[in-house]
Amino acid sequence: MSYFSLRQITKTYDSQTALQEFTLELEKGEMIAIVGESGSGKSTLLRIAAGLTAQTSGEVWLGDQKILNPSQKLVPGYDEIKLIHQDYQLFPAVTVEENIARPLLQFDVNYREQRIQRLLDQLGLNAYKERLPRQLSGGQQQKVAIAQALAVEPEVLLLDEPFSHLDAIQKRKLILELKELLQEMGTTVIFVTHDLDDALRLTDSVVILQKGKVVQKGNSKDLCEHPKSRYVARLFSSINLIPDRFNSYIRPSDIRLRTKGEILGHVIDSRFLVHYNSLLVRLKNGGEIWEVDDPVRKYKIGDRVYLHFDEEKVLVLKS
Numbered sequence: 001m002s003y004f005s006l007r008q009i010t011k012t013y014d015s016q017t018a019l020q021e022f023t024l025e026l027e028k029g030e031m032i033a034i035v036g037e038s039g040s041g042k043s044t045l046l047r048i049a050a051g052l053t054a055q056t057s058g059e060v061w062l063g064d065q066k067i068l069n070p071s072q073k074l075v076p077g078y079d080e081i082k083l084i085h086q087d088y089q090l091f092p093a094v095t096v097e098e099n100i101a102r103p104l105l106q107f108d109v110n111y112r113e114q115r116i117q118r119l120l121d122q123l124g125l126n127a128y129k130e131r132l133p134r135q136l137s138g139g140q141q142q143k144v145a146i147a148q149a150l151a152v153e154p155e156v157l158l159l160d161e162p163f164s165h166l167d168a169i170q171k172r173k174l175i176l177e178l179k180e181l182l183q184e185m186g187t188t189v190i191f192v193t194h195d196l197d198d199a200l201r202l203t204d205s206v207v208i209l210q211k212g213k214v215v216q217k218g219n220s221k222d223l224c225e226h227p228k229s230r231y232v233a234r235l236f237s238s239i240n241l242i243p244d245r246f247n248s249y250i251r252p253s254d255i256r257l258r259t260k261g262e263i264l265g266h267v268i269d270s271r272f273l274v275h276y277n278s279l280l281v282r283l284k285n286g287g288e289i290w291e292v293d294d295p296v297r298k299y300k301i302g303d304r305v306y307l308h309f310d311e312e313k314v315l316v317l318k319s
């Protein structure tokens with residue numbers, strides 16, 4: 001039996017289905033990301049997993065403990081399962097240290113002090129412990145919210161896009177730091193996001209959610225090489241429709257640029273990116289515009305190019 005399981009969770013709001021028979025089984029210490037566009041049911045799922053929203057049907061289990069929802073439990077939620085979202089609320093009038101102490105008030109004073117010190121160390125917050133939340137940057141405030149959630153050593157941490165206020169550099173750094181910390185603590189984690197890159201920084205194990213249903217799950221290599229839909233394929237890169245072929249697509253990185261060949265086009269735009277130039281190429285036959293990677297940065301706007309790809313790289317995607 002798995003450690004944390006969401007079994008056949010369905011949630012309807014009035015007549016609208018937000019989640020449909022969602023099932024997920026996690027082992028202790030496992031980390032998984034759920035990636036889905038806005039409105040796909042991610043937040044609803046995490047609130048149900050935390051026992052904060054009542055599901056229409058289905059069950060949540062932590063070990064042999066059934067997680068009760070607010071219609072079954074007087075005080076909703078569990079210390080063992082903590083949810084962090086982007087609109088975290090720190091106590092504005094007390095210091096960082098006191099914010100972290102709040103969930104620990106009923107614990108023994110020695111344990112409490114030790115635990116606060118450990119969290120301040122782990123999250124690099126020592127220098128800020130006397131400050132009020134408004135005297136911190138967004139990233140630092142987010143770290144305090146994380147420290148607060150981790151204070152009671154939850155078994156399961158549910159992250160609902162908690163990094164979306166941060167800039168890309170801060171976000172990358174915090175995700176990597178958090179990953180190390182959570183691995184060390186052996187915490188079981190579900191991270192929901194609309195951003196696949198963020199997901200893959202935390203874990204290689206991904207579930208793709210669309211309109212409340214799981215459309216695919218796997219590791220990044222499987223999902224990238226064998227996407228089951230255009231939506232999944234596009235999470236990794238754009239895809240070019242191959243003219244005169246049904247539902248067949250090729251990724252910009254799977255195209256080779258040649259000076260001779262079959263598919264002729266003209267470069268109409270070029271952008272310098274870190275590992276390659278990203279070209280827009282207008283195909284002579286049909287006028288389609290393809291995105292093509294130029295890793296040697298050889299081609300310029302106006303150049304004639306021939307495009308080549310291996311048949312095995314073609315993605316056939318019906319939906």
Ligand SMILES: Nc1ncnc2c1ncn2[C@@H]1O[C@H](COP(=O)(O)OP(=O)(O)OP(=O)(O)O)[C@@H](O)[C@H]1O
Pocket residue numbers: 013014016017018036037038039040041042043044045194
């Ligand atoms: N309290 C509510 N009452 C009615 N409908 C709701 C409620 N909460 C969510 N929904 C609907 O359920 C669906 C899923 O919403 P949810 O917030 O779970 O999606 P999400 O994937 O987290 O979206 P986002 O990334 O924009 O936060 C949406 O269509 C939303 O409008």
